[in-house]
Amino acid sequence: MDEELITDWFDAYADDVYRFLIYYTSTSDVEDLVQEVFIKAIDRYDSFKGDASPKTWLISIARNLAIDEARKNKRKDWRKLIKSYESKVDISPEDKHLISERKLELHQAISKLKQDYRDVVILRGIEELSVMETATILKWSDSKVRVTFHRALKALKMHVEEVHYES
Amino acid sequence: MSHNEDELKKELKELKTKRSLETEKKETMKMALQKHAKKKRAKSKAKQTFIWFSSAAAILICGILVFQMINNDQITLPADNNQEKEEIGITGDDNKESDEVDILDDGQDNNEAEDQGSEDTANETEDLSPLDFKVDKIGEGTHTILIEGMESEEPVAHYRMEPYGIEYSVDKFLDKYAIEDTTVRYHNDYDVEASIVMYVEENASIEQVFSNLQDDYTGESDGPYTLPEDENPYQGIGQDFSDTPEGFYVYQIEENVLVIQYEYDAEAGDGMPPRLDALQKSIK
Numbered sequence: 029m030d031e032e033l034i035t036d037w038f039d040a041y042a043d044d045v046y047r048f049l050i051y052y053t054s055t056s057d058v059e060d061l062v063q064e065v066f067i068k069a070i071d072r073y074d075s076f077k078g079d080a081s082p083k084t085w086l087i088s089i090a091r092n093l094a095i096d097e098a099r100k101n102k103r104k105d106w107r108k109l110i111k112s113y114e115s116k117v118d119i120s121p122e123d124k125h126l127i128s129e130r131k132l133e134l135h136q137a138i139s140k141l142k143q144d145y146r147d148v149v150i151l152r153g154i155e156e157l158s159v160m161e162t163a164t165i166l167k168w169s170d171s172k173v174r175v176t177f178h179r180a181l182k183a184l185k186m187h188v189e190e191v192h193y194e195s
Numbered sequence: 196m197s198h199n200e201d202e203l204k205k206e207l208k209e210l211k212t213k214r215s216l217e218t219e220k221k222e223t224m225k226m227a228l229q230k231h232a233k234k235k236r237a238k239s240k241a242k243q244t245f246i247w248f249s250s251a252a253a254i255l256i257c258g259i260l261v262f263q264m265i266n267n268d269q270i271t272l273p274a275d276n277n278q279e280k281e282e283i284g285i286t287g288d289d290n291k292e293s294d295e296v297d298i299l300d301d302g303q304d305n306n307e308a309e310d311q312g313s314e315d316t317a318n319e320t321e322d323l324s325p326l327d328f329k330v331d332k333i334g335e336g337t338h339t340i341l342i343e344g345m346e347s348e349e350p351v352a353h354y355r356m357e358p359y360g361i362e363y364s365v366d367k368f369l370d371k372y373a374i375e376d377t378t379v380r381y382h383n384d385y386d387v388e389a390s391i392v393m394y395v396e397e398n399a400s401i402e403q404v405f406s407n408l409q410d411d412y413t414g415e416s417d418g419p420y421t422l423p424e425d426e427n428p429y430q431g432i433g434q435d436f437s438d439t440p441e442g443f444y445v446y447q448i449e450e451n452v453l454v455i456q457y458e459y460d461a462e463a464g465d466g467m468p469p470r471l472d473a474l475q476k477s478i479k
Contacts (some may be wrong), residue, residue: 153207
């Protein structure tokens with residue numbers, strides 16, 4: 029892989045990978061992981077077949093790295109993450125607090141989901157990737173993506189309620 | 196708090212942050228990645244070069260080995276054949292000899308083998324070595340001989356013995372020939388066996404060679420007698436032994452002596468003497 033191509037890819041997809049890692053690791057401190065994703069892409073470029081888009085390939089690398097990272101480090105910096113959602117639009121401090129709390133609950137609920145559900149919720153629900161893109165990243169069929177996403181939302185609903193009552 | 200699916204989907208979308216990497220951080224990461232890509236490429240190029248050279252070296256070594264094997268085969272095969280024939284000559288195993296004869300049947304193979312051998316040894320010694328000796332079949336024809344008192348036109352093959360340049364003709368009754376060291380042996384595959392062995396004793400006198408040959412023969416004999424000079428221009432002595440029957444002729448040809456030894460079954464008694472006479476007459 030030459031320097032020009034990796035630069036192009038980085039310019040085009042670094043932010044997508046960055047955001048995906050934020051959702052997946054539930055922390056905003058993911059810059060090192062982003063760099064690692066692109067280093068892995070350089071090292072494994074020979075295995076990139078070109079039938080998937082570079083974005084889905086990079087996100088699948090990011091996902092694997094994030095899973096490894098999650099095993100190593102279970103600490104989640106929720107407060108820091110929520111700060112990243114703070115809107116610049118003028119809203120009352122009360123509303124701001126309410127929105128932040130709701131998002132925090134949602135994040136906590138997502139983190140409680142099992143691996144498959146969390147994958148599909150982040151990719152389809154938050155990242156808004158297409159069924160086909162999600163299927164490529166997770167190496168699933170399109171129908172499995174649809175069915176699992178539906179079940180994941182049901183499970184997420186339950187977890188959100190649990191988190192809400194706990195808090 | 197209650198969520199239906201659509202509401203939940205909407206909320207999930209709202210979780211999508213617009214955060215992006217800081218520009219400065221991006222540039223630093225980009226530079227690090229370019230450096231890594233460059234390093235990786237150089238490494239990969241070195242690896243490919245190593246693989247290429249290794250493969251090329253392996254192919255080259257295989258090529259050299261194959262070439263040497265072929266080369267060795269070309270050099271050693273005729274020498275091995277000669278050794279085999281020499282052993283056969285000592286043991287006198289005629290059946291094995293027949294097998295060898297088939298290989299050298301048309302004389303051409305023999306010539307090629309000897310040519311190859313002479314190339315390899317020419318610079319090593321001036322002495323006659325087995326590889327210098329060769330017999331070329333130079334033509335065919337017919338000759339008329341008396342068999343059982345009747346004139347008979349028989350096919351004949353003409354040969355040249357090198358490096359002496361001696362030419363002679365052998366009746367095709369003895370249509371097989373084989374080189375055995377510095378000796379050529381003519382014979383046939385018929386039930387009635389007959390053979391003629393010819394070779395040259397270098398820098399020798401006819402008396403000395405004759406005397407040595409006599410020691411190898413026993414039994415009742417006719418001779419020794421001087422061979423008629425009208426047959427060929429050379430001084431010759433012969434002796435025939437009647438038990439087997441067998442015998443020999445020797446000719447002084449300049450400083451060398453040509454030896455002809457023969458042997459045949461008694462059943463071939465009518466045909467062999469005229470053929471031997473014809474051979475003697477053909478020497479030049």
